[in-house]
Amino acid sequence: MSQLERQKAMLQALGRIEGFSAEIELLKNRLDGVTLWRPAAGLSRQCAEALGMIRGISMRLERNLVVTVIGPSGSGKSTLVNALAGGAELSPSGHRRPTTSALVLLGSGEEDAAELAADLGAGSVETRAVSSPGFPEGLCLIDTPDTDSTAYRKHLPALERVVAQSDVLVCVFDAENPKRRDHADFLAPLVRRFDGESLVAVLNKCDRLDAHELENQILPDFRDYIRSAWRGAVDRALCLSARRHLQEPGWDPAAMPRHDFDQFEELRRLVFGLAGHGRGAIDRRVENARQLQAAVLAEAGRELAADRGALDAGRQALSRLQSDAMRTAAAALRSEDSRQAGGLGAAVYQKLCMRWVGPVGWMLAVWTRLMVIGSGIAAFLRLGRSSEGFFARHRPGEGAGSAGSDGLAAALQRYRLELIGGWPEVAELLVRARFDAAVRSIATPLTSAERFETQLGALWERAIETSVERAARRLGGVGLQFLINAPVVGILGYVGWSTVKTFFSADYLGGDYFLHAFWVIAIALLLSFVILQVLIRLSASPERIMAQAFDRLQKEITELNGPVEHPLHRQLEDVLQLAGAAG
Ligand SMILES: Nc1nc2c(ncn2[C@@H]2O[C@H](COP(=O)(O)OP(=O)(O)OP(=O)(O)O)[C@@H](O)[C@H]2O)c(=O)[nH]1
Numbered sequence: 001m002s003q004l005e006r007q008k009a010m011l012q013a014l015g016r017i018e019g020f021s022a023e024i025e026l027l028k029n030r031l032d033g034v035t036l037w038r039p040a041a042g043l044s045r046q047c048a049e050a051l052g053m054i055r056g057i058s059m060r061l062e063r064n065l066v067v068t069v070i071g072p073s074g075s076g077k078s079t080l081v082n083a084l085a086g087g088a089e090l091s092p093s094g095h096r097r098p099t100t101s102a103l104v105l106l107g108s109g110e111e112d113a114a115e116l117a118a119d120l121g122a123g124s125v126e127t128r129a130v131s132s133p134g135f136p137e138g139l140c141l142i143d144t145p146d147t148d149s150t151a152y153r154k155h156l157p158a159l160e161r162v163v164a165q166s167d168v169l170v171c172v173f174d175a176e177n178p179k180r181r182d183h184a185d186f187l188a189p190l191v192r193r194f195d196g197e198s199l200v201a202v203l204n205k206c207d208r209l210d211a212h213e214l215e216n217q218i219l220p221d222f223r224d225y226i227r228s229a230w231r232g233a234v235d236r237a238l239c240l241s242a243r244r245h246l247q248e249p250g251w252d253p254a255a256m257p258r259h260d261f262d263q264f265e266e267l268r269r270l271v272f273g274l275a276g277h278g279r280g281a282i283d284r285r286v287e288n289a290r291q292l293q294a295a296v297l298a299e300a301g302r303e304l305a306a307d308r309g310a311l312d313a314g315r316q317a318l319s320r321l322q323s324d325a326m327r328t329a330a331a332a333l334r335s336e337d338s339r340q341a342g343g344l345g346a347a348v349y350q351k352l353c354m355r356w357v358g359p360v361g362w363m364l365a366v367w368t369r370l371m372v373i374g375s376g377i378a379a380f381l382r383l384g385r386s387s388e389g390f391f392a393r394h395r396p397g398e399g400a401g402s403a404g405s406d407g408l409a410a411a412l413q414r415y416r417l418e419l420i421g422g423w424p425e426v427a428e429l430l431v432r433a434r435f436d437a438a439v440r441s442i443a444t445p446l447t448s449a450e451r452f453e454t455q456l457g458a459l460w461e462r463a464i465e466t467s468v469e470r471a472a473r474r475l476g477g478v479g480l481q482f483l484i485n486a487p488v489v490g491i492l493g494y495v496g497w498s499t500v501k502t503f504f505s506a507d508y509l510g511g512d513y514f515l516h517a518f519w520v521i522a523i524a525l526l527l528s529f530v531i532l533q534v535l536i537r538l539s540a541s542p543e544r545i546m547a548q549a550f551d552r553l554q555k556e557i558t559e560l561n562g563p564v565e566h567p568l569h570r571q572l573e574d575v576l577q578l579a580g581a582a583g
């Protein structure tokens, strides 16, 4: 592989790795936003860990392939490492347990090994140069202390560090001691981010077992066990006799190998192949970064799927409770406010005044003015003229004590009571969906009620204004104005015409004529106005406007879907969205 090709491959790899990071980052940000859902914190921490590991991978992209051998005490890790490195005893193996107490790093590239040793903490690493001719240049082989002896706790931090820096993990189990397989469960968190070619499970000391039993029973059992313990991450489980490949196996005459079945060559080809091939290490690292991302997403997906049902039930119960409460509030508002309905009539007249022209229009203006003076409810007439609408007097804090604020206060009281009454059931569902137990507190529905106060006031005001506006538009049409003004205008025209005509023929009309004409016009005007009033009464009575406004309010409330700005609602929606995205 030429230098140029290598660099190109590296850039491509960096791009892909960056993509994995970005996706984890996105998930992490969303998880950080849903503080009330308890699993989010742990998942976010896992994201942060994975991000750190991926960052490490991209920083190590140019380094040699790191293959680490892990496993329980006495399973033959050191023997296997020595065998792979040519068979000399580079990492001491033996009967005294544990034999290996520090990380032993075997490689041909001194510089790389020194760099890696420094990263792992120089004190806990011994390095050995491999001189075997078949050993590839770009390979760093690491022997580790066991993961189960009494000293393992002391070794664990170094072990975790080395696993985080590894590209391939070889996990060695002792074939002689099948009980030790359950150690796979212990290793599961360590191997989580490896899969496919990056993870090899090895059953060592196979020479001690019967060949037939090994092939037909022990190996298949081992594969099944390991796949279930590691959630299918491992493709390969090999049977080995590592000791056979030492330069001096030193067999005990009483425990000679029982057969020749051994897959050591397969393991060697795999490991050496990855290290020798120019892109091997780069591809492995991209693959490992992808696996890290997949592991984090899968974990989040599992957690979300576990709560999906409860989350859905919680949302449904919450929105049901909210719309019930809102409906009760709206009903209370309606019954309280219908006492003020008289004001609405004046509001309709006021709107019509602005639209109507002609004699009936003037009559309407005079009548409206009289109504205002008569009823002393000038406040209502502000409707439509300023930003302070019908509800200005309803807003909490302002206009306290005025008759109108009772409606809203009663409505909100009902809303609050309804919400508080139904809250325990909703909170229980949310807690079952692993929401923080704090949602049980009564403060949650109360904050939500506070937010609703402003919304309800504004909605009701808008609904009334729209209804009044509609009624005015209906009754202010040009056709109707023409029709109702027609008789008066006709008579006025006629009287005008005859007055002008007789004036020019000097045949002057008498005083009686004008008195008579005045009364005819007055009667026509009054009759027309009465007809208009009947029409107004029929199509824009305050009750009717209230009913229409109420219908509109009901519709808007159903569409409102609750005061979504409340943190709980937002977080619930976010978690559900995450759950939806996760599958
Ligand atoms: N029969 C047989 N014995 C083996 C084989 N591999 C290792 N052994 C023996 O098992 C014992 C333990 O081997 P080590 O390589 O020291 O095991 P380890 O896993 O490194 O042990 P710790 O460093 O203590 O965790 C030694 O006596 C080895 O000779 C094998 O393939 N067959």
Ligand SMILES: [Mg+2]
Residues within 6 Å of the ligand: 077, 078, 079, 092, 093, 099, 100, 143, 144
């Ligand atoms: Mg050892």
